[in-house]
Amino acid sequence: DRVQFEKDCIHIQSTVDDFLSWTTSTDNNSLSNDHPFSQYPNQEYFAYADYMHLPELFGNDQHPLIDMINWSDMGLKDRCGKESTLWIGSQGSHTPCHYDTYGINFVAQIVGRKRWLLFPPDSPISQLQTRIPYEESSVYLDIEPMILDKFHNIDVYDITLEPGDVLFVPKHWWHFVSSIDSITISVNSWLKQPNDNVEQIKEMLVRQIITSTMISHDYSSDQWLNHNEVVTDPVTNLTILSSLMINSESTEVKEPLSKRSRNVITPASYVHEQRLTSTLLGNSMLSHSNEPTTTNNMSSDVSDNDILLKRLVKAMTARDTIDLIYNKLFSI
Structure with missing residues (x-):
C-alpha cells in the first residue's frame, strides 16, 4: 500500500515517434x-512522458504547435504554449497523489481519457503526506x-477527463491522475498566485x-530525493532563501532549482505484485508488472538511528x- x-524507476531516452510506435505495436518482435x-x-509495461515544457521540448518557443495552444477561452488572455507543459502516457500510467505548492492549474485533455481523483486541502489524507523522497514544489x-476506501468520511471528486475537456485544479488540492x-x-x-512567494x-x-x-x-x-532533484549545499540554500526573503513582496513564480518530473506508480491491483520500473522519454517512464514490488517500508537492516532520523525529518518538514x-523567521 506504499507509493512507488x-x-x-529506470529512465530511457526516446523520441515521441518511438513511444507511439511502441504503444501501438501488437508484438515487440515488430520493433527493431x-x-x-x-x-x-x-x-x-506502461510509459509516461511527463512535465515536458513545450519550449524546451521543441528547442525554442517559435514552433507552430506552441502557438496552436491558446488558453484565451478560459479567460487567460495571451497565454499559449510558451507557458504550457505536455504529458503523454500509455494505459495505466499514473502520477502519485500530490498537491502543487505553487499556483493554480488548468489541464486540457487532447487525446484519450484520464481519471482524476481530487481531494480538498483539508482532507484527512493530508495527515499521510511525506517529503521523503523530496521534490521541490x-x-x-x-x-x-x-x-x-479503507478510510471514512473522505470527500473525493472522481472525474473522467475526455478529449476537449478542461479541468481547473484549485491551489493545494490533492490529485491523483491515471x-x-x-x-x-x-x-x-x-498560473502564479499572490502568495506563491511565501510558498517558495x-x-x-x-x-x-x-x-x-x-x-x-x-x-x-537515491534515498532522499526524487528523480531530477539535486543536492544543494547549505550555503547555496541560504543564498536563495535570503534572496526570496528580500523579495518577499514579489508575486513572481520562479523556476524550480531543477527540472521537476512527475512520477509513475503501478496500478493498485498490482501494487503487491509489481516492482516499478520506468523509462524516461524526455521525462517518460515505463512500469513493469512481473517482479515483486519494492516499498518505502524500512528494511530489517536499517538501524534504529536511521528510522529515528527519518521520523525527525518528517516532523521537521511537516506543514x-x-x-x-x-512565522518565527519574519518575527525575529
Missing part, C-alpha cells in the same frame, strides 16, 4: 533491436490512493532541512512545523 516513487522500447512489451501522499486509454495526451498551464520560502526551508540532513549523514540522493519556522 520515480527514484525507483535498437528500438529503445524493444525490451519492454507494452502488455507488461510537490508534496506527495505516502499511501496508494486507490485504497482510500491514464485510461492506450494513448493519452494532455497539456496544462500553471517554505519550500527552501524544507530543502535546507532535507539536504543538510543528507550531507551531514552521508546519505545518497505546521514549516509554518511555525516561517
Whole structure:
C-alpha cells in the first residue's frame, strides 16, 4: 500500500515517434533491436512522458504547435504554449497523489481519457503526506490512493477527463491522475498566485532541512530525493532563501532549482505484485508488472538511528512545523 516513487524507476531516452510506435505495436518482435522500447512489451509495461515544457521540448518557443495552444477561452488572455507543459502516457500510467505548492492549474485533455481523483486541502489524507523522497514544489501522499476506501468520511471528486475537456485544479488540492486509454495526451498551464512567494520560502526551508540532513549523514540522493532533484549545499540554500526573503513582496513564480518530473506508480491491483520500473522519454517512464514490488517500508537492516532520523525529518518538514519556522523567521 506504499507509493512507488520515480527514484525507483529506470529512465530511457526516446523520441515521441518511438513511444507511439511502441504503444501501438501488437508484438515487440515488430520493433527493431535498437528500438529503445524493444525490451519492454507494452502488455507488461506502461510509459509516461511527463512535465515536458513545450519550449524546451521543441528547442525554442517559435514552433507552430506552441502557438496552436491558446488558453484565451478560459479567460487567460495571451497565454499559449510558451507557458504550457505536455504529458503523454500509455494505459495505466499514473502520477502519485500530490498537491502543487505553487499556483493554480488548468489541464486540457487532447487525446484519450484520464481519471482524476481530487481531494480538498483539508482532507484527512493530508495527515499521510511525506517529503521523503523530496521534490521541490510537490508534496506527495505516502499511501496508494486507490485504497482510500479503507478510510471514512473522505470527500473525493472522481472525474473522467475526455478529449476537449478542461479541468481547473484549485491551489493545494490533492490529485491523483491515471491514464485510461492506450494513448493519452494532455497539456496544462500553471498560473502564479499572490502568495506563491511565501510558498517558495517554505519550500527552501524544507530543502535546507532535507539536504543538510543528507550531507551531514552521508546519505545518497537515491534515498532522499526524487528523480531530477539535486543536492544543494547549505550555503547555496541560504543564498536563495535570503534572496526570496528580500523579495518577499514579489508575486513572481520562479523556476524550480531543477527540472521537476512527475512520477509513475503501478496500478493498485498490482501494487503487491509489481516492482516499478520506468523509462524516461524526455521525462517518460515505463512500469513493469512481473517482479515483486519494492516499498518505502524500512528494511530489517536499517538501524534504529536511521528510522529515528527519518521520523525527525518528517516532523521537521511537516506543514505546521514549516509554518511555525516561517512565522518565527519574519518575527525575529
